[in-house]
Amino acid sequence: MERLDDLLAGHPFFAGMSPELRALIAGCARNHRFDAGQYLFRESGSADEFFVLRHGRVALELAQPGRAPVVFETLGEGEIVGASWLVPPYRWNYDARAATLVRAVGIDAACLRGKCEADHHLGYEMMKRFVPILVQRLHATQLQILDIYGNR
Amino acid sequence: METAEAAAAAPGQIADMARIAAAAAAADPFLPRVYRVRQARRELGDTVTLELQPESGAAPAFAPGQFNMLYRHGVGETAISISGASEDGAGFLHTVRKVGAVSAALAGLEPGAAVGVRGPFGSGWPLAAAEGADVVVVAGGLGLAPLRPAIRHLLARRERYGRVAILFGARHPRELLFRQELERWRARLDVDVMVTVDHADASWHGSVGVVTPLIRRAAFDPHETHALVCGPEVMMRFAAGALCDAGVPQSRIHLSMERNMKCAIGLCGHCQFGPAFVCKDGPVMRYDRIAGLLAVREI
Structure with a gap:
């Protein structure tokens, strides 16, 4: 458990978080390794875990019938994969594929949600860290929708 | 320049005309100088890099970030950034994407074609100020x-x-x-x-x-x-x-x-x-x- 706590302590997402709160989160954590091509999760699967990326690149993709899947974002070291665990019905809306060897810490969503309900200070800390990520991704999506590099 | 007069003139006369035009262009920023397409390199489906060389004399020096006005005879003129100097330093590189009538005409040019060039114009990137940073x-x-x-x-x-x-x-x-x-x-x-x-x-x-x-x-x-x-x-x-x-x-x-x-x-x-x-x-x-x-x- 100490080692997982250390791993979280070195990740930008947890920068500035008190050791006590981080230890609570580490209690819901486990280590993962995904080889290139393996999926962290698949669309419509249960969002029962999110991932703190330590190494490698993850491709977020959407499958289309009769076509190759489209990669709409890649995430790398220092970033977080998955936000659907925050919002009912806790289902993934896309696939997450390891584009390279990936090392990550997985956080059990039900475990962490339970701790956040019991300790709203922890819950607020998590929200303060997740909301900027969601806003940044929303802005990035707006730029992608504009298709700014196209001919117009 | 591909005018009837130029086409009918002897090579020596064309060179003289080009020199006169170059001197006039230096004095008058509205007067295009004649360049020829030395090479056209397709970069992407709709994007071409033209290497332009003056019909006579050397191309003027430019600062990275500046642009030229490129004139395709009979079609029109448009501002295109300078995307580099030619390898021998004698001309400009311009990377053109087809988005309108003039840029499409420019992007379709073959080696040897004539282009009117005014410039370079405008401000450049602050490369000297950035030294040390x-x-x-x-x-x-x-x-x-x-x-x-x-x-x-x-x-x-x-x-x-x-x-x-x-x-x-x-x-x-x-x-x-x-x-x-x-x-x-x-x-x-x-x-x-x-x-x-x-x-x-x-x-x-x-x-x-x-x-x-x-x-x-x-x-x-x-x-x-x-x-x-x-x-x-x-x-x-x-x-x-x-x-x-x-x-x-x-x-x-x-x-x-x-x-x-x-x-x-x-x-x-x-x-x-x-x-x-x-x-x-x-x-x-x-x-x-x-x-x-x-x-x-x-x-």
Whole structure:
């Protein structure tokens, strides 16, 4: 458990978080390794875990019938994969594929949600860290929708 | 020039006419000088790099970031950034994407064709001011073209600068401009090159997403950094915002603006941008001087 706590302590997402709160989160954590091509999760699967990326690149993709899947974002070291665990019905809306060897810490969503309900200070800390990520991704999506590099 | 008079003239007379035209062009910024297409290189499906060489004499010197007015006879004239000097230094490189009648006519030119050239015009990238500092180059799509001379300058004088990061965003892996040159830059050990695309399939192993998040991933000292940004204006607004968020002073963020340039010398007013004219006061402009104007739709 100490080692997982250390791993979280070195990740930008947890920068500035008190050791006590981080230890609570580490209690819901486990280590993962995904080889290139393996999926962290698949669309419509249960969002029962999110991932703190330590190494490698993850491709977020959407499958289309009769076509190759489209990669709409890649995430790398220092970033977080998955936000659907925050919002009912806790289902993934896309696939997450390891584009390279990936090392990550997985956080059990039900475990962490339970701790956040019991300790709203922890819950607020998590929200303060997740909301900027969601806003940044929303802005990035707006730029992608504009298709700014196209001919117009 | 492919006029009836020129076609009927003897070679010596043509050379004399070209010399006279060159001298007149130097005196009159409205008079195009005749250049010939030496080479046309297809970069992407709709984008071509033309190597233009003056019919006589040498091409004038230019500063990275400046533009020329290119005139296709019988079609019209448009402002095109200089994307480099030709290898022998005798001419200009212009990278042209087909988006309208004039650019389509230019992009369709074959070697030997005549083009009228006025310029170079406008302001350049602050490469001398950036010496001793880190430099972050942020390019989107065809915006890499006006930045290429600046990147070549930085890399040719690498010892004069701190860390150099080149961040490039494109629509799709098929639409990466100057791909071979990008790969050469990336192979160097003294420059940080990051490339991202908006969309890709699984065969692309690089980054997917917009260019602005790359700013957070790049290594530079924000208080000692000059940023050079060129791309679609929406991208530049977001990139400038991300650079400010990272701590880069607004006065050290430089954007290459694009407006409807016609006369290129600040007389006609077509490219007016608030109190400035993009052709004369730009195209490279300091963000602190234009940040308030970028959000005004009417401008």
